[in-house]
Amino acid sequence: MIYRFSLKQFFGRVLTLIGCLVVVGLLFDQLLLVLLCGAVITLIWNYQHLLKLINWLWQKNLISPPESHGVWGHIYDGIYRRTQKYRRKQRELNARIRKFRDGAEALPDAAIVLDLDYCIRWCNKKATSLLGIRWPLDNGQRITNLVRSPELANYVGKQDFSSPCSLESPDNEDQQLELRFMPYGEKQLLLLARDVSQLHRVEKMRRDFIANVSHELKTPLTVVRGYVEMIQEDNDFSDHWSRSFDTIEQQVTRMDRLVQQLLILSRVEVSGDSEIRTMVNIPHLISALVEDASVLNKNKQHRMSFDIDETLGVMGNESELKSAFANLLVNAINYTSDGGEIQVSWQRIGDHCVYQVCDTGDGIRPEDIDRLTERFYRVDKSRSRNTGGTGLGLAIVKHVAQHHNAQLHIESILHKGSTFRIEFPAEDSFILGENYPHQQSTF
Numbered sequence: 001m002i003y004r005f006s007l008k009q010f011f012g013r014v015l016t017l018i019g020c021l022v023v024v025g026l027l028f029d030q031l032l033l034v035l036l037c038g039a040v041i042t043l044i045w046n047y048q049h050l051l052k053l054i055n056w057l058w059q060k061n062l063i064s065p066p067e068s069h070g071v072w073g074h075i076y077d078g079i080y081r082r083t084q085k086y087r088r089k090q091r092e093l094n095a096r097i098r099k100f101r102d103g104a105e106a107l108p109d110a111a112i113v114l115d116l117d118y119c120i121r122w123c124n125k126k127a128t129s130l131l132g133i134r135w136p137l138d139n140g141q142r143i144t145n146l147v148r149s150p151e152l153a154n155y156v157g158k159q160d161f162s163s164p165c166s167l168e169s170p171d172n173e174d175q176q177l178e179l180r181f182m183p184y185g186e187k188q189l190l191l192l193a194r195d196v197s198q199l200h201r202v203e204k205m206r207r208d209f210i211a212n213v214s215h216e217l218k219t220p221l222t223v224v225r226g227y228v229e230m231i232q233e234d235n236d237f238s239d240h241w242s243r244s245f246d247t248i249e250q251q252v253t254r255m256d257r258l259v260q261q262l263l264i265l266s267r268v269e270v271s272g273d274s275e276i277r278t279m280v281n282i283p284h285l286i287s288a289l290v291e292d293a294s295v296l297n298k299n300k301q302h303r304m305s306f307d308i309d310e311t312l313g314v315m316g317n318e319s320e321l322k323s324a325f326a327n328l329l330v331n332a333i334n335y336t337s338d339g340g341e342i343q344v345s346w347q348r349i350g351d352h353c354v355y356q357v358c359d360t361g362d363g364i365r366p367e368d369i370d371r372l373t374e375r376f377y378r379v380d381k382s383r384s385r386n387t388g389g390t391g392l393g394l395a396i397v398k399h400v401a402q403h404h405n406a407q408l409h410i411e412s413i414l415h416k417g418s419t420f421r422i423e424f425p426a427e428d429s430f431i432l433g434e435n436y437p438h439q440q441s442t443f
Helices: 007-028 033-060 071-107 126-131 150-158 197-232 241-275 282-300 318-334 379-386 393-403
Strands: 110-117 120-123 163-170 176-183 188-195 277-281 303-308 312-316 341-351 354-360 405-413 418-424 429-431
Touching: 033 071, 033 312, 110 126, 126 188, 150 176, 176 197, 176 318, 188 197, 197 241, 197 277, 241 318, 241 393, 277 318, 282 318, 282 341, 312 318, 318 341, 318 354, 318 393, 318 418, 354 393, 393 405, 393 418
Parallel strands: 303 341
Antiparallel strands: 110 120, 110 188, 163 176, 176 188, 277 312, 312 429, 341 354, 354 418, 405 418
16 A cells, blocks of 8 residues: 655644644643643654664664554655565566576686776686686776787777687687677676687698698699690690690699699688788789789780879788789689770778779679688689689688788679779888889889
């Protein structure tokens, strides 16, 4: 039952009490004395109830309210109802917190709740084994002070959490960890850390296997090619055998190209930032690629146009950049119908330095674009085989772009053409002639 006490009731009861005191005072001819005694008794009565209220509120072991009637009884009951309602909500909240913590403890990953200053607010037990965090001793400590890692410090400093951060475990050098930051609630972040050591070992085994197999295949392929060329020099064979040896030579050439692409891919997958970057003269590099590609274009007769900023260079690995740029240019030549148009540009656009190759080929279906950078993926397998494609070119381009903090963008309209674009950060560029000798290009 909810008791409602109005201002009208209050004044009514006060006036009734005063009226009674006035009547008694007039009967005994002691009006002022009676009013004074009534006021004193009222104050003592209310003060007594205030003491009971204070004692009830501050004594934690007292749950039930004091016994009383009238206005003070309703006050006790109201406070008691509020307290019980608060306690029910507190129990519900505690139950939800326990469920959350039980779920977080069951995770196979380390879960850490951080504030916007990257200070720890809570963590599960897995964070102790993976990151060495002691809860609750490390509560309020900044995560970068507990996990000493240059990779994590740079990752947090950039405040770009779109990709995970990989680092070695602070307690075990053989353990590789992957960290992800994500918004959590209001003004908080959730850090998830997982052990990816097994994935790294499997990936390393795969790369080593590809590299070793590719190296082992080079020698027998060279021997087979040499014997085929020696046999072809002898013109005493019939047309049937001549065609057979030509086919053998073509397949050996195709296999040799595949081995070379595998070796390049295995190299660019592991080199990354460990390679020393140098100042690369991109206009000169593109000029050399165009001269090499002109041999492929003799039969195709494509119309090629160039828009090259001859003063713009970039910091990077020259061999990797040459491989990436060459793959995009050769793909445009091979996959564009005879007599098509190819546009090659190298310009600074806004905050990026952009290498772009546009063609008027058959284009690519939208559902195939996202898979183009997968190893050995081909949109048209038969056509790729005819053009000598291995399915590794764009995978190499993607890894080279990642090593140079660049982005590979692919746009295509079916039956109209495609555009492949690599965007490098402008801060990695430089002006040729200032700190680097300018070499004359053919553009």
